[in-house]
Amino acid sequence: MRFLSSVDMPCHPWMAMVILPLLLLLLVPLAAAETWPFCGNSGKFESNSTYEANLRHLSSTLPKKAASSSTSTSLFATDTHGNAPNIIFALALCRGDSNASACEGCLVTAFQDGQDNCPNSKDTTVYYNGNPCMLRFSNKNFLATTVNDKIFVVPSMEMPLITSTRADFFRFLLFTLLNSTAESVTDSSWMFATSRLDISSLPTLYCLMQCTPDLSTDDCTDCFKAYYQLTLKYMDGRKGGQILGTRCSMRYEIYPLGDTMLRISELASAVPAINNTLPPVTVYQQSPVSQATIQEYHGRNSRRKALRIIAIVAPLLSIFLCFICCIVWMTRRRKGTDILHDQAAANRLEEDAFVSRLEDKSSEFTLFEFSEILHATHNFSKENLLGQGGFGPVYKGQLPDGVEIAVKRLASHSGQGFTEFKNEVELIAKLQHNNLVKLIGCCIEGEEKLLVYEYLPNKSLDFFIFDVSRTSLVDWNKRCVIIEGISQGLLYLHKHSRLRIIHRDLKASNILLDQGMNPKISDFGLAKIFSSNDTQGSTKRVVGTYGYMAPEYASEGIYSIKSDVFSFGVLLLEILSGQRNSGFHQHEDFLNLLGYSWQLWEGGRFLELLEASIANEIHAAEARRYINIALMCVQEHADDRPTMSNVVAMLNSEGVILPEPKHPAYFNLRVSKEDESGSVLYSHNDVTICSNNDVTITEEPDGR
Template identity: 65%
Template sequence: MDMAIILILLLLPFVGAEWQVCGSSGNYTSNSTYQANLLLLSSTLPNKAVSNTSSLFATATVGDAPDIVYALSLCRGDTTDASDCESCVAAAFEDAQQSCPYNKEASLYYDACMLRFSNHNFLLANSTEDHMSWITIRNNLNFTTGGDSLKHLLLMRLNSTAQAAAKSSRRFTTSRLGVNLVPTTVYCLMQCTPDLTLDDCTACLQLVLKHTLKSLDGAQGGRILGTRCSMRYELYHFYEGVPMLAIPAVNGTTPPTRYPHSQSHPPAAAPPRLAQATVQEQQGHNSRKRVLLIIAVVAPPLSILLCFICSVVWMRRRRQGKANLNDQAATNRPEKDELVWRLEEKSSEFTLFDFSEILHATHNFSKENLLGQGGFGPVYKGQLPDGMQIAVKRLASHSGQGFTEFKNEVELIAKLQHNNLVKLLGCCIQGEEKLLVYEYLPNKSLDFFIFERNRTAFIDWNNRRAIIEGIAQGLLYLHKHSRLRIIHRDLKASNILLDKDMNPKISDFGLAKIFSSNDIQGSTKRVVGTYGYMSPEYASEGIYSIKSDVFSFGVLLLEILSGKRNSGFYQYGDFLNLLGYSWQLWEGGTWVELLDASIVKEICTSDARRYINIALTCVQESADDRPTMSDVVAMLNSESVILPEPNHPGYFNLRVSKTHEFFVPCSNNDVTITEEPDGR
């Protein structure tokens, strides 16, 4: 293992470094709108940067104030492979989360590209001087000869390169500078963002030269990095291709007194000096050839040895991962490997996708393929080579759903097979990327139809009844008929997906809990889910059971019948949620008023009363009073089943304070329920 470390250290000089500046304009919070906007940028800007292969430059703006995000990316002008540019910009977004976690603005620079994002608009083309600092990287070696004359000559040569870069259509150039006072050639690269005008690029590069004179005084090489322009010079050929500009040393370019000779004028014999420079350059070239030859001979066996050592270490970790399947102290990496190995042993119906396959299927997570954005990350539509359409859930690295929830969802749903559960086709784990690949359901989710006034006509009573019965069958399977007893814990309208025939599919098992056949209930200190669907005992005490899902089903049933949301329902009398309003109508015998106007004429009175009765039975405050899903399915499928008279529902007397905290005043001690963010 020590040898592996030594080999890695030997190869480190060939790995590109990075530099970053983290802004000072504040932080965003996890699961915030700003983070969602930034995540959307990370999925679209890399592809946009390479869409114009001549410039490899892109700007973008996402969101509205105060959560608006501005971004800019630029790849080095000598980049020949667009995929290298795209990968570099994508990596910059990922590194920003590590280097500048939760910062609203950051600048990151690499050998191949740069990225800048901010909540302030820095994209105006004439904003050449930014409030974020320039980055200066200085070579530790200084010129030992030449003095002020050398500095003056070098600055003049760099100025000539700056002028050439500003005048080029791409605002980019490379050059070979002949400087007589040093025994080698100076290579230089200068670049502005291509949207700058000639004058703006010139002004920006003048600032660069100003920093060069101040910060790189006497250095044999260095860089000045800025958002709108940058410069680098070295005593070796560090860029791709031949120089676009060759500036040889010639007579009469500097004042006579600047030369280190006793004459009052430049040396007369210019050609010999040019010849000498050529010989020196050739010697340097031969020296570099020898170095490259040594690297070419030594690097392959070292790389092979390193790969062998890494393989041995990987195999050892794999064996350790299998031996410690339930070791909660294991690190994330072995845990991820362990998950992959277990999935590989499953049926051929479950696929472990390569990341490149997902990129191709979703057109590099293009904006056009974005289906929706949740707190755990965006969902994209994709198409596999065989024509199958898929939905790809891309978990954000800083989302609320970490690897534990990801593993839970993958392992759990991979074991479940039911017509009313969404089908998980496979997953992809690569580095920090965690992707779930589902069957594509073209009709989106239930909330898209029942809560939108202009879409309720597309979902009549027959559709709604089939959806209600399908959800009930799916829950019954989870609670009783699957190999495991599963509590979903986050049943809600947005987690009910609809296929082409409007059949419901329960989705999102990231928060689900598995029970043994002997378990009745469980408890947790971390109450997660969506307010409005959580049962009272779970929201206030963290106690969950199959009756928690029954409560959520009852809420969902009332929402389907009424076309109104339970959470945020502030319209009728003293009752500030759908449960309280429904209970009021039920007690007053006016329950017909609860029904959505679009289905009132389609549903018979007896059916309406029966479905409302079932819903109120499910949302009773006491978990013991609620039926099981077996009872619910029986009540839905048979009119001969005698329905019990419901007691009052949970939260039936809910009120809202000015601070938007929720109180249940029906108990001796008021219980405050904090509304959890919707994590989908």
């Protein structure tokens, strides 16, 4: 499925001839401009045929079936009717907050609108603005798969009331809202959730997301993955927009979503996903302008003369404009091709120079052949797959001498470019510490870029502390060792290594555990090197994982050693509680784990934060000290946070009275959710572009 924007559309004269009169029609009040149909290419059925009779039967039974399902799951139904070659497969879904009567009425109308806009089409999909209901029927068995297709993207034309310098912060808040809503959808038996995020300095953001309830939790999560990318591409910085598909839908706005009236600016900016064999303007041609409105428009005598002039001038003007468009497009394409060739040549030279430097250092670092890695990992077999990270899969391997290795194979679409790859190789190869993962070597061959690490058999920290079936494997003594090891590793990076290093992506999934459950900090692709005299830096592009980011970094791009201290504080709270900061929403008053921890601390109920498996193993005074340290690390202002030297000292000084922490960052951000159980406040801080788990954002082409 391909999404067409104005840049993608080919410059055909007939397009301009169609678009210009249609834009004039959009100036007329569009009372019925709410239907968005997709006409499939599975052929036509004959009037009075068996197929038409089967469709008529479904149109009378499916709406009632969907409406009657509201007592069990949601307003949803699938059905098949007839026998091949006249069998019809159908799916109907109403918005989760609709009532049964409104749902049935909407679906009855959808069958009629489908036939009006796609006459005699065997495959038709109908959406409505605001998504009160959607309908698809086809002679193809699309019900046999969970693939989300017929995707329709509608970004708002309006930009937010914020300065460009705060765009990253707005993006952070938007994806906080989207991720938390998506997680709530998978937690709901209705597969539906609405949310609201209130920030005093910005407009309130409202969100609605829904999956068809026949999807599994994983299928629903996968369905939304592409929506994050589409949101970033088509709606970045905009006040609102919606994405509709046959299996899931999403919408966010700066006004309550009960109002589903379509603004003309939204319709004009719709980006339909259609088959390339269909005219790119099919959706506009079939936009639901009522015949009465069109007749009234054409029937006004005062405009007839203007229409005659337009009918003569428009084709000529359209051809001229399209000619100019084609010239500009061809020129830009030629220039773009030249730039790409030059950039590719520069990249090859940089890679060759880098490989040469590595070969000169072969005594301390191994430059592997790709064939060696293939042999070690059994051709990257599924049996050797250890996990899937944000940058690509990680495989277990074994070298001919019996040494076990872990190979990170960078995906070409992962977002980690050659700069990050080179940064990790050159940096981590120089670091020597028991609590830092050891990089054995790398491989660069064509498009393949691989990092070869020591193999650590116990996977990563998140594998244990966030899984109730494994938390008992890491008792309090083991967690103390893990906390101490992470703090020592960070202290080495910040103070005792040859250069001051800021990790910038410290999180549970980047803490690996060896055979003895000793922690090792990994993944230095985003690390920043400082000279000993520097204390902080700034960037135009924020990289890292939302939820672990310090507020000054997420909103302003300012990073320092205190940024890592903030991430350590979040990680410490997660180790103590066994809960992710991202997606923490079972407590009704606060957005995230930081806010919940602060509430318990202020109320003197800090022991309630402890994960059940360690609650009986830790003394109250010791628990108070660890939580106190964690809250000091996540304070809103960087100057209020301790250094890692202070943190290590506080962890090892049981008798010292610690300062009282101030309130943490993000503690008062709220997201309200409405579902069948009432109102709940929750959040998910990790911005996920391709996964519903914490995924690192790595777009920082310059000025690292």
